[in-house]
Amino acid sequence: MSFIKLSSGKFVLLSTVQLDAQAKREIHDLTQGGELIEAIIGTNPFHTLAFEQFYTLYPNAAYYGTPRHLRKFKEIPWAGCVTDPSVLSRWTPDLALELTQGGEFDDPQPESTNHFAGVVAIHVPSKTMIVDDCFRVSRNPGFIERGIFGRRDMEVSFHWSLYNDALYKTPGAVQTFYDWVIHLTKAYDFDNMSTAHGGILLGGAKTELLLGLEKAKDALKKMAVANGGDLVC
Ligand SMILES: [Fe+2]
Structure with a gap:
């Protein structure tokens, strides 16, 4: 917390x-x-x-x-x-709150695995983004993370449910998600990221989030096409 x-x-x-x-x-x-x-x-x-x-x-x-x-x-x-x-904007300008976009927020299914959705918070004065599950900071990634997923220390990636259940299976859901991440990077001046399950990244968080999105782009585009849509970056 x-x-x-x-x-x-x-x-x-x-x-x-x-x-x-x-x-x-x-x-x-x-x-x-x-x-x-x-x-x-x-x-x-x-x-x-x-x-x-x-x-x-x-x-x-x-x-x-x-x-x-x-x-x-x-x-x-x-x-x-x-x-x-009105709840999301209640504590501005100190605290900005954003809901994850492109997937089910009210009742994500299956409950055991689909934990992507949540509120992303940005504490404006400290330039810190605080997230639970949607974004992840790899801290000293182990053999599997390094070897199979090519993760490096302090890399930002996405909760694995992004690639199966998190987003709606609609033509536009992937684009909605992608555009939302870009929106976060344009609307807010953040430099740090604190995550519930991964590491805490001090400095460079926006760059790392954009690098993570770039790395995910091919998989996201395949998902969009499979659902009858496309991903325009
Ligand atoms: Fe969690």
Whole structure:
């Protein structure tokens, strides 16, 4: 999970994790016993394990979730859903929020593997992009990643479900996804990337994201053609 300090001094928290005693103390000190927690946002439909514990500890914060969060945790009085444009723009200019494009966001199937969809956050002052599953930073890639996928250290790639279930099987879905990634690189001045499962890239994140997209281009074009469309880059 990530703690975003707004220019107001309050915090927006992205996702939740189970807290041990030390983490509880650190959050208590950082947020004045939770008083400074303005909002907690569920950013990935499948990162849900700690929301109930977090709500028990901090019931006064405003909780926002994906549609799946809202369906799954009825006992949390959700303040809104991330598919609402007014929620996505609520913390600008400190924090920009974007939904992954080109695939199912509300109810991704199959649930066991299709974890691509989510909210991409950009903390504008620190030029940091924060993502869960859609983008990945390879950290010390092992034999298989290096040998088969040609990954190098700190390379940005995409969640593997991009190549099977993540995008709609429609002629335009691949182009929608591609254009969205390009949009991210044009609309936001980011230099760092923090990911839920991979590494943290300090410096050069935009260049790496574009390199990752370039590397994926041939496979994406094949997917687009197979679905009756094309990919124009
Ligand atoms: Fe994940």
